[in-house]
Amino acid sequence: MTTVDRNLDQLGDHGHHDEGSYLNPKYGPIATVWDWMTTVDHKKIGVMYLFAVLFMFFLGGVAALALRIELLEPTRIDETGNLTGAALAFFAEGETVSQAAAGQAYNRVMTMHGAIMVFMFIIPAIPASLGNFFLPLMLGAKDVAFPRLNLASWYVYVFGSLFGVFSILMGGVDTGWTFYTPYSTTTTGQPQVIAMVLAAFILGFSSIFTGLNFIVTTHKLRAPGMGWFDMPLFIWAVYSTSIIQVLATPVIGVTLLLLIFERVLQIGIFDPGLGGDPVLFQHFFWFYSHPVVYVMILPAMGIISDVLAIHCRKRIFGYRAIAFSSLAIAAISFLVWGHHMFTSQGELAAMVFSFLTFFVAIPTAVKVFNWIASLYKGSITFTTPMLYVFAFLFLFSIGGLTGLPLGTLSTDLHLHDSYFVVAHFHYVMFGGTVIAFLAGLHHWWPKMFGRMYSEKGGALGCALVFIGFNMTFFTQFFLGTQGMPRRYASYVDEFTLLHQISTYGSLILALGFVVHLVVFLHSLFLGEKAPQNPWGGLTLEWETETPPIEHNFHHEPVLTHGPYDFDEVVPPGWDPKDYPLPEQTPGGHKH
Amino acid sequence: MTATLAGINDFVIKLFFGQKADSLVGSGLGGSDAVFLFIWWVSVFFFVLLMGIMGYCMVKYRRREGVPAEPSPSHNTPLEIAWSVIPSLLLAVMFFWGFNGYMRAQMAPSYAEQIDLVGQKWAWSMTYSTGIGASEFTTLGGNNNVPIFVVPAETPVRLRMNSSDVIHAFWVPDFRTKLDVMPNRYTPYVFTANALDRSGADERVMTATDKNDNEFAYRDHIVYCAEYCGDSHSEMVAVLRVVEPSYYQTWLNTPPYDAVTPPAEVGALVWQAKCAVCHTVDGGVGTGPTWKDAWGYPREFTNADSLTQETLDARPDEWDNYIRESIILPGAKVKAGFANAMPSFDGQLSDVEMRGVIAYMRSLSDRDPGTPIPGYEELEAEAAELEAAANGGE
Numbered sequence: 009m010t011t012v013d014r015n016l017d018q019l020g021d022h023g024h025h026d027e028g029s030y031l032n033p034k035y036g037p038i039a040t041v042w043d044w045m046t047t048v049d050h051k052k053i054g055v056m057y058l059f060a061v062l063f064m065f066f067l068g069g070v071a072a073l074a075l076r077i078e079l080l081e082p083t084r085i086d087e088t089g090n091l092t093g094a095a096l097a098f099f100a101e102g103e104t105v106s107q108a109a110a111g112q113a114y115n116r117v118m119t120m121h122g123a124i125m126v127f128m129f130i131i132p133a134i135p136a137s138l139g140n141f142f143l144p145l146m147l148g149a150k151d152v153a154f155p156r157l158n159l160a161s162w163y164v165y166v167f168g169s170l171f172g173v174f175s176i177l178m179g180g181v182d183t184g185w186t187f188y189t190p191y192s193t194t195t196t197g198q199p200q201v202i203a204m205v206l207a208a209f210i211l212g213f214s215s216i217f218t219g220l221n222f223i224v225t226t227h228k229l230r231a232p233g234m235g236w237f238d239m240p241l242f243i244w245a246v247y248s249t250s251i252i253q254v255l256a257t258p259v260i261g262v263t264l265l266l267l268i269f270e271r272v273l274q275i276g277i278f279d280p281g282l283g284g285d286p287v288l289f290q291h292f293f294w295f296y297s298h299p300v301v302y303v304m305i306l307p308a309m310g311i312i313s314d315v316l317a318i319h320c321r322k323r324i325f326g327y328r329a330i331a332f333s334s335l336a337i338a339a340i341s342f343l344v345w346g347h348h349m350f351t352s353q354g355e356l357a358a359m360v361f362s363f364l365t366f367f368v369a370i371p372t373a374v375k376v377f378n379w380i381a382s383l384y385k386g387s388i389t390f391t392t393p394m395l396y397v398f399a400f401l402f403l404f405s406i407g408g409l410t411g412l413p414l415g416t417l418s419t420d421l422h423l424h425d426s427y428f429v430v431a432h433f434h435y436v437m438f439g440g441t442v443i444a445f446l447a448g449l450h451h452w453w454p455k456m457f458g459r460m461y462s463e464k465g466g467a468l469g470c471a472l473v474f475i476g477f478n479m480t481f482f483t484q485f486f487l488g489t490q491g492m493p494r495r496y497a498s499y500v501d502e503f504t505l506l507h508q509i510s511t512y513g514s515l516i517l518a519l520g521f522v523v524h525l526v527v528f529l530h531s532l533f534l535g536e537k538a539p540q541n542p543w544g545g546l547t548l549e550w551e552t553e554t555p556p557i558e559h560n561f562h563h564e565p566v567l568t569h570g571p572y573d574f575d576e577v578v579p580p581g582w583d584p585k586d587y588p589l590p591e592q593t594p595g596g597h598k599h
Numbered sequence: 600m601t602a603t604l605a606g607i608n609d610f611v612i613k614l615f616f617g618q619k620a621d622s623l624v625g626s627g628l629g630g631s632d633a634v635f636l637f638i639w640w641v642s643v644f645f646f647v648l649l650m651g652i653m654g655y656c657m658v659k660y661r662r663r664e665g666v667p668a669e670p671s672p673s674h675n676t677p678l679e680i681a682w683s684v685i686p687s688l689l690l691a692v693m694f695f696w697g698f699n700g701y702m703r704a705q706m707a708p709s710y711a712e713q714i715d716l717v718g719q720k721w722a723w724s725m726t727y728s729t730g731i732g733a734s735e736f737t738t739l740g741g742n743n744n745v746p747i748f749v750v751p752a753e754t755p756v757r758l759r760m761n762s763s764d765v766i767h768a769f770w771v772p773d774f775r776t777k778l779d780v781m782p783n784r785y786t787p788y789v790f791t792a793n794a795l796d797r798s799g800a801d802e803r804v805m806t807a808t809d810k811n812d813n814e815f816a817y818r819d820h821i822v823y824c825a826e827y828c829g830d831s832h833s834e835m836v837a838v839l840r841v842v843e844p845s846y847y848q849t850w851l852n853t854p855p856y857d858a859v860t861p862p863a864e865v866g867a868l869v870w871q872a873k874c875a876v877c878h879t880v881d882g883g884v885g886t887g888p889t890w891k892d893a894w895g896y897p898r899e900f901t902n903a904d905s906l907t908q909e910t911l912d913a914r915p916d917e918w919d920n921y922i923r924e925s926i927i928l929p930g931a932k933v934k935a936g937f938a939n940a941m942p943s944f945d946g947q948l949s950d951v952e953m954r955g956v957i958a959y960m961r962s963l964s965d966r967d968p969g970t971p972i973p974g975y976e977e978l979e980a981e982a983a984e985l986e987a988a989a990n991g992g993e
Contacts, residue, residue: 082740082741083741083833084740084741085741085743085883089881089883105884106883106884106885106886107741107831107834107885108830108831108877108885108886109830109884111829111830111831111832111833111834112829112830115827115829115830115832182829182830184827188765188766188826188827190764190765190766190782191765191766191827191828191829194764194765195829280781280782280783281782285783286765286766286781286782286783287781320660320668321662321667321668322668322671323671323673324673325672325673325674326673326674326679327673327674328674329674329679350701351768351777351778351779351825352766352779352781355701355702355705358701359698359701362694362697362698362701363694366690366691366693366694369686369690370683370686370687370690373682373683373686374679374682374683376649377649377679377682380649380652380653380656381678383652383653383656383657383660384652384656384660384671385660385668385669385670385671386656386660386668387660387662387663387666387667387668388656388657388660388661388662389661389662390661398653398657401649401650401653402650402653405645405646405649405650406646409642409645409646410642412638412641412642412690412693413634413635413638415693415694415697416634416638416693416694416696416697417697417698417700417701418630418631418634418696418697418698418699418700418701418703418704418775419631419634419635419638419697419700419775420697421631421701421704421775421776421777421778422631422772422775422776422777424777424825425768425770425777425825425826426770426825485615486614486615489615489616490615490616490617490772491617491770491772491773491821491823493770493823493824493825493833494825494827495827495832495833496832496833497832497833498740498741498833498834499740499833500739500740500821500836501740574668575668575670578667
């Protein structure tokens with residue numbers, strides 16, 4: 009093993025490099041904008057994706073708050089014949105609205121929330137922003153394998169999102185984000201529905217481009233010396249995600265095209281009125297959308313593995329088990345789509361899918377056990393990223409365990425399409441993915457923008473998000489078991505208290521995000537300059553400058569130690585923050 | 600110890616569900632509450648264990664300046680096998696237990712009481728073996744015309760469900776089971792409601808008196824539509840009223856109307872059961888036009904020639920024809936200002952009911968020839984007074 013840090017210039021002279029941070033503007037303002045818009049630099053594309061998905065998260069979040077405010081009180085007709093408790097419809101149309109109009113306003117906002125959050129935020133969120141930025145850096149590569157395809161993916165994403173926003177501006181869609189037939193093929197408002205379906209179709213291409221790029225990059229552009237089992241676990245997770253994206257997304261593309269054919273050309277595929285079968289749509293839809301649940305959660309699991317190891321300065325427990333469980337999840341995820349349809353299919357299919365669903369629970373459980381075991385004898389800090397890791401372990405455990413009664417057939421017959429499902433998937437998608445996204449964002453923020461953020465502010469934001477989230481969604485488990493169906497604009501009196509707690513919780517949650525926004529803005533403009541390796545990480549992205557130079561590394565890095573070899577690489581008394589490591593370091597054993 | 604555990608279990612069930620499952624399929628060891636409790640305890644065990652270890656490590660292994668982390672193993676094969684195999688076994692138990700309960704919830708004996716159920720945007724309707732449907736309605740949430748479906752206790756019931764438009768789902772939370780209602784095939788909803796506990800221990804059991812002065816006990820369960828179906832999805836509710844089997848037979852043979860019921864009353868019943876979700880009768884706004892003061896007035900259409908005063912004067916049946924056509928082919932004439940949103944009720948109304956709807960709409964309009972002219976009653980009273988005065992003067 010070489011002991012020389014290849015990252016240092018061998019001539020001991022940095023002067024002949026005129027490369028600065030990738031963020032430094034090299035031209036005038038207009039030329040700089042043009043430079044960003046035409047860049048093939050994965051870091052800039054990652055940052056552009058980051059802002060795009062955060063904007064979509066904001067839009068979807070506003071819709072979510074609107075839903076919670078509508079549900080603060082049930083819709084009723086009082087003695088004088090006037091409607092009460094229809095906040096959304098009052099806002100949209102003034103006081104004289106019918107109950108049906110109140111329902112329609114709710115349904116449109118509900119669809120907007122679901123479609124934006126799923127297709128425009130949570131699918132691309134981690135892979136396309138943090139993945140784009142850090143996958144090449146962690147592999148020690150100069151860029152992704154196909155930089156132009158990467159830029160194309162961003163434009164396709166923006167184009168697809170514009171279709172989605174356009175359909176909302178045209179009056180909105182009320183089909184729900186799942187577009188179930190025959191409702192979606194027979195509901196009024198043709199142009200919006202087609203625009204929204206087209207948006208999802210186009211966004212699929214962006215997803216495929218990114219996935220393809222990451223697969224090739226991981227196979228071909230690993231730094232010299234980096235074997236498959238020397239890769240950080242984030243790479244394993246993003247790699248598994250990419251496989252799903254490339255294999256599953258075409259199916260939804262075909263399905264959505266068939267839907268458009270049916271609506272426009274009246275060809276009977278799903279609508280029984282035309283000779284089709286509505287359940288066929290559900291099969292097609294979930295054949296994509298179930299694997300995609302893992303597109304949403306796998307990168308989050310990757311972030312947790314890396315952030316946890318670095319902030320505990322501890323080798324991750326069961327590296328191979330975590331790596332292989334990512335691949336196992338990716339594979340099994342293709343076989344469990346039918347558990348979304350226990351109430352609409354035959355007994356044999358229900359039995360098979362219930363059985364397979366329990367299989368996917370095992371690798372997920374193994375990951376959680378490994379993370380908890382990794383804490384043992386660690387050196388645990390309480391930085392904001394690590395606080396979010398604890399929040400993740402807490403919330404994701406609840407999310408995972410509440411999946412059990414949904415995979416069990418007899419209990420699912422009760423819980424299916426109830427608020428229990430809503431609570432469960434928010435615990436997984438928000439308590440899992442969004443929380444991990446926040447962990448990763450805080451963890452890599454200094455590297456991305458060269459500034460530290462306020463730890464106190466971050467911790468405050470984390471606390472508010474954690475409390476607000478639990479208030480919003482834990483109540484919904486009880487709403488579900490007690491009989492509240494999902495996608496209801498109104499409800500019977502018994503559910504009022506739980507709905508009110510949920511709504512107040514959502515306001516606290518929103519406040520938490522406002523705190524994070526303030527902390528990040530403060531960091532960008534007034535934050536103290538970040539050191540090269542603030543957390544003492546051993547993965548390659550910490551070996552380059554902060555923020556990284558345009559070509560990532562001054563020299564092609566050579567891997568001399570594994571990503572989590574804190575025990576072997578770091579000499580006693582040496583803080584890994586003091587990069588580079590001393591030359592005398594013994595070569596790390598690589599697992 | 601066993602008693603304490605049973606008490607805790609009862610508490611957990613009450614916390615989550617409000618009360619125990621009421622159908623026989625949902626109660627007992629094979630029912631979904633028992634599986635739910637098993638999953639609950641497994642989940643509580645693992646959650647407390649994991650969070651306990653996490654909390655312990657957070658305190659014990661927090662970073663201290665200058666103290667490096669102790670070396671610790673990076674894997675442990677026996678431990679890893681144990682935490683893969685033990686959860687797998689527990690999951691296998693859940694799978695088999697749940698599958699068993701699921702199959703029970705799908706099967707009904709051949710002698711089960713069969714009732715037809717139709718889901719339609721946005722109301723449920725049932726047709727019993729004697730051909731009758733719901734005859735009573737109540738208020739639930741924001742819906743004032745919620746049908747009450749009478750079903751027998753302690754008798755297996757099999758609903759043959761079908762949708763006449765999009766997919767709906769029939770869910771009785773108290774029975775812990777639901778099933779989708781499809782437009783292209785029948786699906787079965789099977790349940791056996793528990794006996795009515797008339798000892799007073801069950802506060803949901805009540806008594807009432809029907810129009811023939813029969814006293815009967817009942818217990819109500821809410822029915823929801825659980826598959827998203829559009830604007831009034833959250834108003835698509837019903838009440839399942841469990842009664843004694845003997846009273847059920849009486850009820851089944853008491854038609855809500857007979858040969859001498861005035862047509863307008865038949866029409867009012869049909870309106871409550873099928874039309875009230877969209878059409879008001881008091882002039883209020885709804886998805887469809889109100890029926891108040893509609894009959895006999897000229898009307899503009901978006902996709903057909905308007906119904907003018909001249910037409911109505913020349914052909915007095917024209918409004919009746921328009922109603923009939925709209926029930927069978929709702930899209931043929933769509934009133935200006937409204938969307939073409941009504942599903943077809945072709946084949947769902949008998950001739951008597953069709954005539955009833957027309958008669959009911961006529962009775963709601965001040966242009967109905969049978970309606971007394973405004974001020975008629977006062978004039979009549981005045982005439983009577985004058986007559987009385989004239990008589991008294993003799």
